[in-house]
Amino acid sequence: MTTSLDAPPVATALPRPVPKPSGDRRRRVALRVLALVVLYGLWELAARTTNNPTFIPSSGAVWHQLVVTSSIHDGVRGYSGHLLVEHLAVSLRRILIGSAIGVAGGLVLGLLMGTVTWLRVVTEPVVTFVRALPPLAYFSLFIIWFGIDETPKLWLLSIAALPPVAVATAAAVQGAPTGLVEAARALGATRWQVTRDVTLPHALPEIFTGVRLAVGVAYSSVVAAETINGVPGIGGMVRDAQRYSQTDVVVLGLFAIGLSGLLIDALLRTAENRLIPWRGRA
Amino acid sequence: MSSADPASPGDAVALSGVEHRYGDVTAVGPVDLTVPGGEFLVLVGASGCGKSTLLRLIAGFEQPTSGSVRTAGTPSPEPRSGGGGLSAPVPGRGAGLVFQQPRLFPWRSVGGNVALALRYAGLPATPDRVNQLLERVGLHDVAKRRTWQISGGQQQRVAIARALAVENPLLLLDEPFAALDALTRERLQEDLRRVSHETGRTCVFVTHSVDEAVFLGSRVIVLTPRPGRIALDLPIDLPRAGLAPDELRGLPRFAALRAEIGAAVRSRSQEVPA
Numbered sequence: 001m002t003t004s005l006d007a008p009p010v011a012t013a014l015p016r017p018v019p020k021p022s023g024d025r026r027r028r029v030a031l032r033v034l035a036l037v038v039l040y041g042l043w044e045l046a047a048r049t050t051n052n053p054t055f056i057p058s059s060g061a062v063w064h065q066l067v068v069t070s071s072i073h074d075g076v077r078g079y080s081g082h083l084l085v086e087h088l089a090v091s092l093r094r095i096l097i098g099s100a101i102g103v104a105g106g107l108v109l110g111l112l113m114g115t116v117t118w119l120r121v122v123t124e125p126v127v128t129f130v131r132a133l134p135p136l137a138y139f140s141l142f143i144i145w146f147g148i149d150e151t152p153k154l155w156l157l158s159i160a161a162l163p164p165v166a167v168a169t170a171a172a173v174q175g176a177p178t179g180l181v182e183a184a185r186a187l188g189a190t191r192w193q194v195t196r197d198v199t200l201p202h203a204l205p206e207i208f209t210g211v212r213l214a215v216g217v218a219y220s221s222v223v224a225a226e227t228i229n230g231v232p233g234i235g236g237m238v239r240d241a242q243r244y245s246q247t248d249v250v251v252l253g254l255f256a257i258g259l260s261g262l263l264i265d266a267l268l269r270t271a272e273n274r275l276i277p278w279r280g281r282a
Numbered sequence: 283m284s285s286a287d288p289a290s291p292g293d294a295v296a297l298s299g300v301e302h303r304y305g306d307v308t309a310v311g312p313v314d315l316t317v318p319g320g321e322f323l324v325l326v327g328a329s330g331c332g333k334s335t336l337l338r339l340i341a342g343f344e345q346p347t348s349g350s351v352r353t354a355g356t357p358s359p360e361p362r363s364g365g366g367g368l369s370a371p372v373p374g375r376g377a378g379l380v381f382q383q384p385r386l387f388p389w390r391s392v393g394g395n396v397a398l399a400l401r402y403a404g405l406p407a408t409p410d411r412v413n414q415l416l417e418r419v420g421l422h423d424v425a426k427r428r429t430w431q432i433s434g435g436q437q438q439r440v441a442i443a444r445a446l447a448v449e450n451p452l453l454l455l456d457e458p459f460a461a462l463d464a465l466t467r468e469r470l471q472e473d474l475r476r477v478s479h480e481t482g483r484t485c486v487f488v489t490h491s492v493d494e495a496v497f498l499g500s501r502v503i504v505l506t507p508r509p510g511r512i513a514l515d516l517p518i519d520l521p522r523a524g525l526a527p528d529e530l531r532g533l534p535r536f537a538a539l540r541a542e543i544g545a546a547v548r549s550r551s552q553e554v555p556a
Contacts, residue, residue, distance in 0.1 A: 183385035186341065188374030188402040188448060197398060201389035278388035281430050 057248035062255070065248045069237075079249060080240060082232040088256050091222050091234040094150075098157020099218040103211050106162040110169025110207075120170065131163035135221040143228060153225040160221040161214035168210025172203030205279040208272050215268065219261050294319045294452055294484035295340055296368050299349035301509075302335055308509040309335045312349060315503070315512065319354065319451065322478055322485045324499035326492060326547055332510030333488045337456050340486060341379050342371030353377060354451055354484075374402070377452040378445030382460050384437035386429040392416070392440050393425030399447035415443045418480075420473050435466035442474065446481065453478070455487045459494070471497055472527050479523050492544045496520075496536060497527070504546040514546040 040059065047058040069084040078084055109127070113120040130138075135156055142152035176199040184198050223235035230236025234253055241249035272279070293316050301311035310332040317323050325333045338344045339351050352368035353376055371377065386395050396415050397407035405411070412425055419439040424432055429440070438458055445453060455474075459467040475498055478485050489495055495502045496518060504514035520535060530536060 179381070179383065179385050180387060182343065182373075183379075183381065184387075184402075185373045186343075186377075186379035187399045187444065193402065198387065201387070204389075276389075277428065278430075281388040281428075 054245050054247050057251055061248040062251050065246075065252045069249065069252065079237055080231045082237075084237075084252070084256065087232050087234045087237045087253075088260060090232045091226065091257075092260065094153055094157060094225065094233070095215070095218045095222050098154050098222075099161045099211075099215045101154065101158040102161025102218065103165050103214055105158065106165025106210065106214065107169055107207070109162070110166040110210075111173060113166060113170035114173030114203075124170075127163050127166050130159065131167070134224075135160045135217075136224045136227075139224060139228075148229040153222075153230075156225045157218045157221055161218045164213035164217060165207065165210040168213070169203065169207050172206035173199055176202055201278075205272075205276050208268075208276060212265065212268050212272075215264060216261070219257070219264070223257070292319050293317065293368065294321070294354045295486065296352045297340075297349065300336075300339060300346045300351055301348045302332070302339060302344060303347045310339070310510045311346075313510070313512060317484060317486065319484050320482055322487065322498060322500040324487045324489060324495040324502045325505060326489060326495045326502060326543060327505035327510065328507055328547060329490060331505045331507040333505050334456050336505070336510060337454055337486060337488050340371060340452075341377055341454050342373045342375075376450055377454050378448055378450045380438075380441050380445050380453070380455040380458045382457045384429075384434075384441040386437055386440055386444075388429050390429070391425065392421075392427050392429055392432060395429065395440055396425075396444050396447055399444045403448040405447070405449075415447050416440070418446065418477060419443045420469075433466075435462050435470060438462060438470060439473070442477070446477070446483075451484055453483045453485045455485065457488055457490070460489070460491075467494075468527070474498065475527075492540055492547060493531075495543060496539045497530065502539075502543055504543060514543065516543065 043056075044059060047053075047056045050056050053061055066084065069079040069087075071078070071083075078086065082090075109123065113123055113127075138159065139152065139156050142155045146152040146155060180198050180202065181194055184194050189197065222233070223238065226233040226235025227239055230239055234256055238250050238253035238257075241247075241253065295315070295317035297313050297315040299311070300313045300315075302309050313336065325336060327333045335344060339346055340353060342351075342353075351371060353371045354368055373379075386392075387398065390398060393409065393412045393416070396412045400407035400411060409425070416422070416425060416439075419442050421436060421439050421443070424436065424440075429437060432440070442455075442458070458474075459470050462470065471494060478498075485498075487495075487498055489498075499518050500522060502514075502516050502518055503512055504516075505511065506513045516539070518539060520530065520533065520539070525533075
């Protein structure tokens, strides 16, 4: 007979990520490659059976356009006077500036929304409203206000990128874990120190997810932003090509947008793993 | 409030007529209690007897519904006046706190957690000082590790080092070893016993383990369940140092105290249907 009221000992082994067996990984890579090959085969099949390059261009035609738009030929520089990489660079620059402004604004707004109750009550419907609008809908308004140059495009991307960050930040800041806040206060942290050392780092993973979403939204909005006076710009290039029924250039533009988008998301994910190693641990 | 002051100079904690209610339910009290400086007080009781609430009252995280809670060591610029220089507790000032869960900040390394505590206290957070604190709780070469890369027992040691970093006269521990396995728990008990003896700090330790209470305490208080009141207040007349843990547990007096306290806890917990 024991006088102890102890509960049975609780195992405290920490969950560790189990390394996946390499065979599993190899199989997944193989599956992806296979899927790509099948997709490519279907594309070629569709192109050959329809035999209408304006409807479905062949992969060879798209490849040819890649070469043409990336070089100077017969005195013509790339497409509409700009190389493909230049189109892409201009669009990426717009995305970068637009999302940077949108993310900064979203962070500030989200922090305020998450900490000041009356501000959340006032701004939440507005943010949700803007979030629900397709960017092309308010682009017309920006054209009227700011003309057709760079300004309305950057405004469009900023406004499109802001809501995801604001919503994510507000939610993350509100969910500060009481246990850790108490631990910090027990160590003598001031209100500001609790915000800086507990609330913000705890919110960072969620905020970063918001940032990735925002960059994605800016990416998908750049084509809309470049529908008017969009050359140079990858969206402007696609738009022009569509007007002249250069379907192969359209498809090339889609590939350029999609692949660079994947690359940027991979970069953001790497940055996330580096900067926020505690994701999923708090 | 200071008119009927039972506290004398040298006391670390003074509770007078402390009651705490959640709505209609009285969780604690009334409790009158003074803890002299340097004492290792253990509060024992079955689950839900309000012992954690009592500790949170002493930490300043909860305010008593009636009565007064005052502790030493809230640093104030004015010279201390009568009543033992006690004042109402403010979280983070005057008392280090260790919870049942380590509550480490995962965005900081192990050493970073201790350094943060030093910085909050306005002390220099040098790597040497951080390592010194970690070594005091029996940790070596872990300062650079992430908090999830060390075991649960080590995490709780870091939590204790963090609470010790701030040189408060008072250390409050809320079932800090309850979630650990038996072996780790015994090791941490031994080390806490050693550390509290070395630093001479006043400790208030909450547990539901009678064995732990007798092993650690220089005084044990058994609380009744709902509302938590003092059922038994017993000084532990065992040698505080110079004995190995097994020798201490082997003493007939140890067994006698354990039996007495265990009986008090059990008779009290039967009053509440489980």
